[in-house]
Amino acid sequence: xxxxxxxxxxxxxxxxxxxxxxxxxxxxxxxxxxxxxxxxxxxxxxxxxxxxxxxxxxxxxxxxxxxxxxxxxxxxxxxxxxxxxxxxxxxxxxxxxxxxxxxxxxxxxxxxxxxxxxxxxxxxxxxxxxxxxxxxxxxxxxxxxxxxxxxxxxxxxxxxxxxxxxxxxxxxxxxxxxxxxxxxxxxxxxxxxxxxxxxxxxxxxxxxxxxxxxxxxxxxxxxxxxxxxxxxxxxxxxxxxxxxxxxxxxxxxxxxxxxxxxxxxxxxxxxxxxxxxxxxxxxxxxxxxxxxxxxxxxxxxxxxxxxxx
Amino acid sequence: xxxxxxxxxxxxxxxxxxxxxxxxxxxxxxxxxxxxxxxxxxxxxxxxxxxxxxxxxxxxxxxxxxxxxxxxxxxxxxxxxxxxxxxxxxxxxxxxxxxxxxxxxxxxxxxxxxxxxxxxxxxxxxxxxxxxxxxxxxxxxxxxxxxxxxxxxxxxxxxxxxxxxxxxxxxxxxxxxxxxxxxxxxxxxxxxxxxxxxxxxxxxxxxxxxxxxxxxxxxxxxx
Numbered sequence: 170x171x172x173x174x175x176x177x178x179x180x181x182x183x184x185x186x187x188x189x190x191x192x193x194x195x196x197x198x199x200x201x202x203x204x205x206x207x208x209x210x211x212x213x214x215x216x217x218x219x220x221x222x223x224x225x226x227x228x229x230x231x232x233x234x235x236x237x238x239x240x241x242x243x244x245x246x247x248x249x250x251x252x253x254x255x256x257x258x259x260x261x262x263x264x265x266x267x268x269x270x271x272x273x274x275x276x277x278x279x280x281x282x283x284x285x286x287x288x289x290x291x292x293x294x295x296x297x298x299x300x301x302x303x304x305x306x307x308x309x310x311x312x313x314x315x316x317x318x319x320x321x322x323x324x325x326x327x328x329x330x331x332x333x334x335x336x337x338x339x340x341x342x343x344x345x346x347x348x349x350x351x352x353x354x355x356x357x358x359x360x361x362x363x364x365x366x367x368x369x370x371x372x373x374x375x376x377x378x379x380x381x382x383x384x385x386x387x388x389x390x391x392x393x394x395x396x397x398x399x400x401x402x403x404x405x406x407x408x409x410x411x412x413x414x415x416x417x418x419x420x421x422x423x424x425x426x427x428x429x430x431x432x433x434x435x436x437x438x439x440x441x442x443x444x445x446x447x448x449x450x451x452x453x454x455x456x457x458x459x460x461x462x463x464x465x466x467x468x469x470x471x472x473x474x475x476x477x478x
Numbered sequence: 479x480x481x482x483x484x485x486x487x488x489x490x491x492x493x494x495x496x497x498x499x500x501x502x503x504x505x506x507x508x509x510x511x512x513x514x515x516x517x518x519x520x521x522x523x524x525x526x527x528x529x530x531x532x533x534x535x536x537x538x539x540x541x542x543x544x545x546x547x548x549x550x551x552x553x554x555x556x557x558x559x560x561x562x563x564x565x566x567x568x569x570x571x572x573x574x575x576x577x578x579x580x581x582x583x584x585x586x587x588x589x590x591x592x593x594x595x596x597x598x599x600x601x602x603x604x605x606x607x608x609x610x611x612x613x614x615x616x617x618x619x620x621x622x623x624x625x626x627x628x629x630x631x632x633x634x635x636x637x638x639x640x641x642x643x644x645x646x647x648x649x650x651x652x653x654x655x656x657x658x659x660x661x662x663x664x665x666x667x668x669x670x671x672x673x674x675x676x677x678x679x680x681x682x683x684x685x686x687x688x689x690x691x692x693x694x695x696x697x698x699x700x701x
Binding site for chain 2: 277283294302303348360
């Protein structure tokens with residue numbers, strides 16, 4: 170075991186994993202976290218905590234993850250390189266692991282132009298692939314990035330990263346995944362999938378290169394709440410494409426939320442059939458309460474139990 | 479070249495307010511080529527200020543001089559007399575010129591900037607300039623098909639396009655080309671896509687501004 174996290178054990182056992190996502194509050198209201206977390210408890214194997222997603226200031230991912238650990242839940246700490254240089258990153262990793270965090274997702278992060286501090290300087294001292302290398306060196310070599318300097322204690326982290334099969338250039342997307350694998354990533358969570366044909370094409374390229382045997386791929390899904398949300402996301406969210414037929418279904422639906430759930434369950438069914446997909450990552454953005462129903466309808470309950478040790 | 483853009487007239491007027499004898503100092507190099515601070519622009523700004531002061535009924539004397547360049551002592555020194563006669567020097571050079579005229583003239587001389595210094599770039603087409611180099615001090619263009627991801631990727635990524643690259647455009651703005659899309663296309667055309675399979679390790683930023691103000695010393699040229 171690399172980190173001994175619940176997520177790692179489930180994936181290593183060959184079980185189909187389910188992860189969820191929790192966006193921290195835009196402030197320090199712990200009740201928001203508790204409420205969201207309780208919707209996810211028992212329904213997912215680990216909970217991603219976003220790191221100032223879309224560059225909007227929120228409670229730090231590390232602090233939120235530590236609160237989840239206290240609540241007996243397993244977090245996946247997301248970390249972006251937008252806001253931290255390699256000094257802060259490694260220092261935060263020491264702190265995070267000391268607080269009981271065992272999974273980490275390595276990201277570059279959305280540009281600050283999307284957020285609420287548009288005049289900020291960005292950092293980008295290292296990129297997401299170099300961040301994977303950094304965490305791997307800390308865990309497997311017990312050293313800091315690029316150095317011989319030994320770490321006091323042990324950094325045990327199950328290392329994740331993102332992949333977006335819907336970004337361009339398409340043929341590079343599998344190369345980028347291969348680089349992340351080479352850098353030492355253990356699991357991948359993809360951008361939310363609506364264009365199933367393109368995702369399947371990407372997965373075919375992934376399996377052709379044998380990457381599915383080296384990394385666990387969790388397919389990302391985001392339930393749509395309304396026709397308006399579908400249209401908005403298709404038009405405005407960087408790196409997401411939504412086919413017209415899905416938008417049409419959402420727009421026409423009498424009960425949009427029900428339709429959104431149905432689409433999600435259908436997507437899970439389809440994703441489970443794809444070779445190399447080892448789980449799903451449900452990003453129910455500000456709609457965490459829908460997760461139990463989706464997971465139940467998809468037949469993914471109860472979640473498998475693994476030993477604590 | 480160093481590309482500059484003149485500050486708005488109102489901002490310039492406000493900084494010149496305390497002074498009665500102004501010397502507008504143009505620069506004949508980069509900012510002349512990018513039409514921001516050469517002889518012609520010195521003339522235009524001087525006329526604008528004269529009209530403004532006339533309307534306000536203020537007596538302000540405005541002199542105009544354009545040097546060959548403001549980043550070399552030998553071109554500044556012949557004009558020191560005029561510089562000393564003015565209450566203030568309004569430099570239309572890049573930030574380098576503004577500072578160096580001050581350094582050469584001495585601390586009594588107030589030199590103010592008329593331009594915002596933007597970047598190292600090229601003239602793409604009439605009236606359009608674009609950034610090409612960030613002066614990071616450790617050139618990587620040999621590895622990136624001659625297209626710089628430090629200057630031209632909003633995240634300064636070194637390992638290929640992020641998830642926000644769509645249709646050749648950057649996530650920050652559809653008018654911005656994705657540098658990594660351009661790199662990918664060029665390497666593909668050259669049959670060198672395998673270069674993108676290699677992981678580029680964390681960059682050494684010591685030679686960049688992060689390492690502190692930089693100096694180049696050539697012992698072979700020193701007296």
